[in-house]
Amino acid sequence: MVCKSNLQRSLDEGxxxxxxxxxxxxxxxxxxxxxxxxxVKGFADAxxxxxxxxxxxxxxxxxxxxxxxxxKMEPILQMTCRDRNRIxxxxxxxxxxxxxxxNMLFLTGDHQSFGNHPESKGVFDIDSMQLLQMVKKxxxxxxxxxxxxxxxxxxxxxxxxxxxxxxxxxxxxxxRLHKKILAGxxxxxTQSVYNLEKFQVWMDEVCSLGLDKKIHILAGVTPLKSLRMxxxxxxxxxxxxxxxxxxxIMKKADDPKSKGYEIAVNLINDIKKIRGVHxxxxxxxxxxxxxxxxxxxxxxxPRY
Amino acid sequence: MIITKQKKxxxxxxxxxxxPVFIVGCNECATLCxxxxxxxxxxxxxxxxxxxxxxxxxxxxxPACHLNNDRRLLKPYKAEIEKSKNIxxxxxxxxxxxxxxxxxxxxxxxxxDTLFLGEIVRANEFDKRCNMCGECLLDxxxxxxxxxxxxxxxxxxxxxxxxxxxxxxxxxxxxxWDEIYKRLKKKGRLNQLNExxxxxxxxxxxxxxxxx
Numbered sequence: 001m002v003c004k005s006n007l008q009r010s011l012d013e014g015x016x017x018x019x020x021x022x023x024x025x026x027x028x029x030x031x032x033x034x035x036x037x038x039x040v041k042g043f044a045d046a047x048x049x050x051x052x053x054x055x056x057x058x059x060x061x062x063x064x065x066x067x068x069x070x071x072k073m074e075p076i077l078q079m080t081c082r083d084r085n086r087i088x089x090x091x092x093x094x095x096x097x098x099x100x101x102x103n104m105l106f107l108t109g110d111h112q113s114f115g116n117h118p119e120s121k122g123v124f125d126i127d128s129m130q131l132l133q134m135v136k137k138x139x140x141x142x143x144x145x146x147x148x149x150x151x152x153x154x155x156x157x158x159x160x161x162x163x164x165x166x167x168x169x170x171x172x173x174x175x176r177l178h179k180k181i182l183a184g185x186x187x188x189x190t191q192s193v194y195n196l197e198k199f200q201v202w203m204d205e206v207c208s209l210g211l212d213k214k215i216h217i218l219a220g221v222t223p224l225k226s227l228r229m230x231x232x233x234x235x236x237x238x239x240x241x242x243x244x245x246x247x248x249i250m251k252k253a254d255d256p257k258s259k260g261y262e263i264a265v266n267l268i269n270d271i272k273k274i275r276g277v278h279x280x281x282x283x284x285x286x287x288x289x290x291x292x293x294x295x296x297x298x299x300x301x302p303r304y
Numbered sequence: 305m306i307i308t309k310q311k312k313x314x315x316x317x318x319x320x321x322x323x324p325v326f327i328v329g330c331n332e333c334a335t336l337c338x339x340x341x342x343x344x345x346x347x348x349x350x351x352x353x354x355x356x357x358x359x360x361x362x363x364x365x366x367p368a369c370h371l372n373n374d375r376r377l378l379k380p381y382k383a384e385i386e387k388s389k390n391i392x393x394x395x396x397x398x399x400x401x402x403x404x405x406x407x408x409x410x411x412x413x414x415x416x417d418t419l420f421l422g423e424i425v426r427a428n429e430f431d432k433r434c435n436m437c438g439e440c441l442l443d444x445x446x447x448x449x450x451x452x453x454x455x456x457x458x459x460x461x462x463x464x465x466x467x468x469x470x471x472x473x474x475x476x477x478x479x480x481w482d483e484i485y486k487r488l489k490k491k492g493r494l495n496q497l498n499e500x501x502x503x504x505x506x507x508x509x510x511x512x513x514x515x516x
Contacts, residue, residue: 113507121506 005102006074007046008158010279011187011216016272017279018300019076019189019218020044020291022068024059033059033067040291041073043301044282046103048189051078055115062092065101076160077101080109085125086134086145093135097155105160105189106131129183132161136184161185163217165202166195166241174205181215188215189281192222192233195241196270203276212276219271222283223290224250224260261290268298305423306333306396307430308416310344316392317355319413324358326381326388326410328403330368330395336424339416340368340394348394348415360384368399374406385410420452438508444501446487451504453480459501 010017020040025032033049040047049064065075077096079089096104108128112120126134126145134145139157142150161180165173177188193199199219206212224230230250234242246263253259271277280300284290295301310316327345334340342364349359361384365374378385385391390411393400397418404412420432435452441459442449451457455473462481465472469482488494 113510118507119503119505121504 003102003156005046005158007076007103008186010045014278016300017216017218018044018295019046019048019279019281020288021048021050021281021283021285022064022288023053023285024049024061024064026056026058028059030063030067033064034071036288037068037071037073039289041071043292043295045279046074046076048076048078048105048281048283051080051107051109052083052115053078053110055082055110055112055117055120057116062096062101065096066099069100074103075101076103076105078105078107079131080107081124081126081128081131082109082112082122085123089126089131090134090138090144093138093155093157094150097153097157102156103158103160104135105162106135106185107162128161129179132159132180132183132185135159159184159186161188162191163188164191164239165193165199166191167239170198173202174209174211177206177215178209178211181211185215187278188217190217190220191239192220192283193267193271194246195243196267197243198241199271200274203274207276212278216278217276218279218281219274219277220281220283221264221267221271222285223264223287223294225257225285225287226260227251227253227256229285230256230260261294264290264294265297268294268300272298272300305336305421305430306398307419307422307432308334308337308339308396309419310339310394310416311414313351316348316413316415317352317357320352320357320390320392322357323352323390324360324388325352325413326360326385326391327352327362328368328378328391328393328395328399329362329364330366330399331364332367334368334395334399334416335364337430338428340364340399345394348392352392360387365395365399368393368395369402371402371405374402378406436509437504437506438511439505441504445484448480448484448487450480450484459504 007017007019022033022036047068049061049068051061052058061078065077068075079092106128112118112122135157136159137143138150139154142154144150163177163180167173227250230242230247233240234247249263250256250259268280271280282291282294327349329340329342329345338344345362345364349362352359361381363378363381365377368374388410390413391403391407392413392415393403394415396416400412400414421434421436422430422432425431432452434449437451441451450459450461454461455471456463462479466479466482469479471477471479488496
């Protein structure tokens with residue numbers, strides 16, 4: 001790595017990192033990003049710009065990241081395998097590195113049938129594991145997936161991946177994390193944590209295998225904004241595990257928004273104490289303005 | 305018909321390992337493709353035995369993709385199958401999985417690669433005809449399918465790469481758009497090509513199950 005990103009530097013120094021997600025708009029107005037950016041600027045080390053998340057068309061992650069760079073904020077480009085084959089993926093990795101994007105998060109991607117163009121054809125030429133391996137070889141060995149040499153500067157990437165500690169079969173979850181480390185991941189942003197008990201079990205196994213020394217794990221936190229959102233997450237979003245007690249608290253709450261915030265604060269405070277967790281990744285869906293108080297109240301602010 | 309191609313024997317024998325092995329063939333597509341009929345199964349048996357690997361038995365299924373038929377036809381071979389470590393299936397990918405469905409304690413080996421759904425043009429010659437995309441558009445294209453027969457699956461072809469009626473991707477392949485053009489010209493309906501065909505609904509190809 002020629003020049004480290006802030007995120008990598010923080011993590012390498014053993015500091016507790018914070019990343020936050022900024023959803024790009026369904027349109028070409030850059031102000032939709034800059035306005036959200038202003039709210040969260042300084043409250044996280046780096047900011048994810050999603051790549052057509054849930055298969056809904058939005059401004060590209062690449063463009064969103066460029067807008068953040070102009071705002072002197074550090075972006076994390078997200079890249080999925082759903083919409084691009086290995087040619088386009090490699091081309092975008094080179095392009096992103098060329099414009100100064102240093103952190104990238106590589107995912108397989110939500111299936112197109114979940115999104116707003118269910119008639120589209122999913123690409124899925126390669127999967128996230130293969131994509132991680134591909135980018136690592138581009139960065140470290142200077143070779144493309146086909147074995148050709150990179151002729152004009154290897155891309156400079158701090159390689160991110162996702163992990164879901166709650167998916168089935170649970171027995172495979174740590175093995176799969178290990179596989180992602182071997183493939184090339186430097187940091188992990190996990191699926192949103194609500195089931196602390198299960199997350200703790202997963203982290204214990206991660207630590208017992210020493211994997212926390214090989215990769216930086218950032219635990220995902222998504223504040224629940226309403227009962228409707230809680231129900232959608234609990235019953236309709238694959239891979240999310242919202243325990244009944246949290247669901248019931250949200251159900252009984254007079255003010256679900258403030259209750260959801262309180263739950264998120266408690267979750268962050270608890271996650272901070274879990275051995276092996278190196279940071280928090282906040283996904284405040286359509287609720288970016290909650291990020292500043294959330295990091296202040298949980299003592300993970302000021303940023304370094 | 306499902307067109308298959310037998311894998312290289314060296315690959316098959318590597319998967320068979322030390323055996324013993326039971327061999328399964330198919331009386332339909334794989335027989336017509338000469339990849340898993342009686343002749344090929346017996347030839348495979350001979351070659352495997354020449355490598356000092358025990359073949360406990362063999363059976364041609366009717367056809368291999370029929371779960372209940374397989375159950376019934378393989379019942380008399382219980383002892384032979386029990387003695388085997390693996391089952392080598394010379395059928396299409398479906399046949400292999402139907403056998404896998406039946407035997408979860410055996411190593412299932414696929415002896416064939418499954419290529420496409422196609423036509424027997426003449427003996428020993430097979431051409432791709434269908435991608436099983438879930439929504440047939442053939443009436444728009446004179447009964448000639450650009451989804452399966454154009455490497456770019458173009459619905460508003462031809463592209464700029466076709467030369468003398470041959471495809472740019474494979475000079476041995478007739479450009480299907482050239483064929484469509486010739487048919488329409490003959491019928492005096494070339495103007496039909498002026499209509500922009502809308503993007504295809506690929507979600508139709510996602511079905512994993514059908515019950516009637």
